[in-house]
Amino acid sequence: MDRRTFLGYNAxxxxxxxxxxxxxxxxxxxxxxxxxxxxxxxxxVPATGSFPEKWDCGSSSCMDNKDPPVxxxxxxPHTAILRQNKAYSYEAPFAPLYFGNDRVLLLDEGFTQLRNxxxxxxxxxxxxxxxxxxxxxxxxxxxxxxxxSHLHGDHYMAVNQFADRPNTRYMGQTHEEMVGFWGMTxxxxxxxxxxxxxxxxxIWGSPGHVRxxxxxxxxxxxxxxxxxxxxxxRCYISFWQPWFDSMKRLIDFCDTHPVAHxxxxxxxxxxxxxxxxxxxxxxxxEAPVEMTVQQLRDAFxxxxxxxxxxxxFTGTVFLCNQTRGTTTIDRNPYRY
Amino acid sequence: xxQSSTATSAPPPSASARTYPNGxxxxxxxxxxxxxxxxxxPLHPKGPRLHNYASxxxxxxxxxxxxxxxxxxxxxxxxxxxxxxxxxxxxxxxxENVCVHWEAPxxxxxxxxxxxxxxxxxxxxxxxxxxxxxxxxxxITRWCQARGRSKLPLTVALTSGEDIAxxxxxVQFAGRPxxxxxxxxxxxxxxxxxxxxxxxxGTGKIDLGDRVIEVIPTPGTHKDGVSFxxxxxxxxxxxxxxxxGKINISNDGDFVTSLERLKAYVAxxxxxxxxGGHIDMMFVPGxxxxxxxxxxxxxxxxxxxxxxxxxxxxxxxxxxxxxxMLIRPDFVLFNGVSPDQRTPVWPAGVPNITPPFHF
Numbered sequence: 001m002d003r004r005t006f007l008g009y010n011a012x013x014x015x016x017x018x019x020x021x022x023x024x025x026x027x028x029x030x031x032x033x034x035x036x037x038x039x040x041x042x043x044x045v046p047a048t049g050s051f052p053e054k055w056d057c058g059s060s061s062c063m064d065n066k067d068p069p070v071x072x073x074x075x076x077p078h079t080a081i082l083r084q085n086k087a088y089s090y091e092a093p094f095a096p097l098y099f100g101n102d103r104v105l106l107l108d109e110g111f112t113q114l115r116n117x118x119x120x121x122x123x124x125x126x127x128x129x130x131x132x133x134x135x136x137x138x139x140x141x142x143x144x145x146x147x148x149s150h151l152h153g154d155h156y157m158a159v160n161q162f163a164d165r166p167n168t169r170y171m172g173q174t175h176e177e178m179v180g181f182w183g184m185t186x187x188x189x190x191x192x193x194x195x196x197x198x199x200x201x202x203i204w205g206s207p208g209h210v211r212x213x214x215x216x217x218x219x220x221x222x223x224x225x226x227x228x229x230x231x232x233x234r235c236y237i238s239f240w241q242p243w244f245d246s247m248k249r250l251i252d253f254c255d256t257h258p259v260a261h262x263x264x265x266x267x268x269x270x271x272x273x274x275x276x277x278x279x280x281x282x283x284x285x286e287a288p289v290e291m292t293v294q295q296l297r298d299a300f301x302x303x304x305x306x307x308x309x310x311x312x313f314t315g316t317v318f319l320c321n322q323t324r325g326t327t328t329i330d331r332n333p334y335r336y
Numbered sequence: 337x338x339q340s341s342t343a344t345s346a347p348p349p350s351a352s353a354r355t356y357p358n359g360x361x362x363x364x365x366x367x368x369x370x371x372x373x374x375x376x377x378p379l380h381p382k383g384p385r386l387h388n389y390a391s392x393x394x395x396x397x398x399x400x401x402x403x404x405x406x407x408x409x410x411x412x413x414x415x416x417x418x419x420x421x422x423x424x425x426x427x428x429x430x431x432e433n434v435c436v437h438w439e440a441p442x443x444x445x446x447x448x449x450x451x452x453x454x455x456x457x458x459x460x461x462x463x464x465x466x467x468x469x470x471x472x473x474x475x476i477t478r479w480c481q482a483r484g485r486s487k488l489p490l491t492v493a494l495t496s497g498e499d500i501a502x503x504x505x506x507v508q509f510a511g512r513p514x515x516x517x518x519x520x521x522x523x524x525x526x527x528x529x530x531x532x533x534x535x536x537x538g539t540g541k542i543d544l545g546d547r548v549i550e551v552i553p554t555p556g557t558h559k560d561g562v563s564f565x566x567x568x569x570x571x572x573x574x575x576x577x578x579x580x581g582k583i584n585i586s587n588d589g590d591f592v593t594s595l596e597r598l599k600a601y602v603a604x605x606x607x608x609x610x611x612g613g614h615i616d617m618m619f620v621p622g623x624x625x626x627x628x629x630x631x632x633x634x635x636x637x638x639x640x641x642x643x644x645x646x647x648x649x650x651x652x653x654x655x656x657x658x659x660x661m662l663i664r665p666d667f668v669l670f671n672g673v674s675p676d677q678r679t680p681v682w683p684a685g686v687p688n689i690t691p692p693f694h695f
Contacts, residue, residue, distance in 0.1 A: 334557065
């Protein structure tokens with residue numbers, strides 16, 4: 001019994017009535033006390049949950065921003081969605097935190113490296129402690145998987161904050177390490193299943209924005225997390241054909257699996273469809289992060305008609321086909 | 337003990353009895369220009385102390401500090417919200433904190449014997465976030481105390497009334513006593529400067545009392561753009577018409593004409609520096625910060641030499657009539673393209689240096 005288990009033991013033992021069978025030995029009592037019945041992630045799916053009415057979306061003056069550095073929203077009791085504050089990084093990526101009976105999956109680590117500037121590690125530890133307190137678990141017994149959706153700095157910058165965390169595995173920052181982390185041998189077609197302990201996460205390759213990107217499907221909430229290859233904003237498509245193939249894979253998946261929400265990593269668009277320019281730190285009328293399957297299908301239908309590089313608005317997202325370096329949406333407002 | 341030593345020592349020298357109240361000009365550390373400043377102001381002036389704004393060449397002064405450049409995490413920035421640099425005793429340069437607003441505009445405060453002029457007002461209207469008015473009030477109060485005045489009329493003028501990076505602070509001065517706000521609508525503004533019929537030709541004047549600031553119409557980035565010339569420091573304040581950064585040309589014909597006008601003006605006047613409204617460039621040639629950046633540790637200096645007008649004019653003619661951007665070592669021209677436009681074209685003969693990226 002390690003120190004954290006020992007400290008947590010009495011409280012847990014008082015809270016959970018023990019059955020006679022489990023009291024056959026002291027050790028048995030201890031393990032029964034710290035490991036109550038596992039959470040059932042398989043029945044009553046999709047688990048209901050909710051997104052906030054409005055996320056923290058920056059402020060007109062960054063140095064006067066009083067929002068927390070990381071906004072933590074519990075989608076449901078076993079799923080948290082984290083978002084970096086716009087005044088800490090303009091990228092303000094969203095990062096889901098999925099809890100299972102054996103391990104926890106953190107997808108994406110934001111765009112600030114140093115813990116003294118932006119303490120992601122502390123917030124994640126707090127979320128895990130919170131969940132364990134609610135579910136009578138020992139935080140030390142849960143393994144944390146620190147992964148990221150794709151190989152871009154605004155999605156893995158804080159990964160080093162987890163380097164010294166016990167019982168933690170984190171993804172390496174090369175394509176081979178990323179693919180190897182999930183045990184894939186046939187990227188991007190192969191779909192693997194990650195078992196968080198009764199909660200399956202389906203993972204497959206989704207290149208197009210960059211070469212090394214994954215899509216994640218949580219079988220419990222049925223949220224399809226599409227990273228930066230499809231999100232409410234400017235989907236910078238660096239490689240058209242791989243992106244189109246990835247879209248096809250997403251559509252095929254939606255044809256065969258129930259999907260409650262499609263969710264990307266950023267929001268760069270207002271509720272009225274107005275584009276928030278790259279780098280802006282205040283999005284007062286921000287659109288929600290979640291999208292519907294129909295919106296994904298509409299984007300794919302439009303993508304089928306696209307043959308030229310350029311910027312195409314699907315009604316939900318901007319498809320920026322190979323335009324990153326040369327074209328943007330914004331205009332000089334003072335032109336006369 | 338102390339009393340006895342005071343009694344035996346000589347009385348302190350009287351300032352007025354000295355031969356040179358402002359310092360002996362023969363001494364090497366008192367160069368001629370220094371004599372024109374009020375470096376020896378009486379502690380308790382009896383009446384208004386007038387200053388002689390006539391000087392040979394540019395009045396001495398110094399932008400001795402580097403600009404505060406924001407921080408990686410803007411939310412935790414604790415720098416002053418308004419950075420004040422005193423160029424000389426009658427000239428102040430104010431800058432908005434980069435973490436309050438990424439444009440970090442410069443604002444200039446010029447004193448004369450009968451008035452004070454504030455050029456531009458910053459990008460933030462909220463006085464709690466950007467206390468421009470309290471800062472300007474404090475500077476004026478201290479200046480008035482030193483020069484023996486109870487009040488001094490303030491004029492607030494803008495290099496462009498429609499530029500939201502420079503006109504937002506104007507509301508802070510609404511209702512301020514002894515204050516004239518130059519009206520923003522173009523027609524009214526022209527009449528205010530006496531340019532109603534000659535615009536965009538001719539020049540207007542703002543008389544601060546022995547320091548007459550000239551107003552030169554310079555539309556091009558804004559249709560109501562003006563530049564200001566200070567004959568005391570020999571500065572040309574060009575707002576966002578010409579500054580070390582990303583110049584968004586709004587009408588290329590007007591832009592070229594305005595630069596021609598400035599070139600002719602500079603030929604007839606002594607200009608030490610051109611001071612613009614912002615800095616976007618880095619200290620390596622041709623590299624610049626994109627929009628919305630709250631951390632600019634590699635900023636170029638603010639001041640530009642007047643010779644850059646010729647260069648700007650040459651390349652403004654080149655981009656005229658074309659939708660393109662064009663990189664030069666000290667500025668970048670954007671004509672008819674998005675402010676986020678990028679280009680793979682690098683100017684010939686300019687070293688292509690990549691500054692280190694911070695993390």
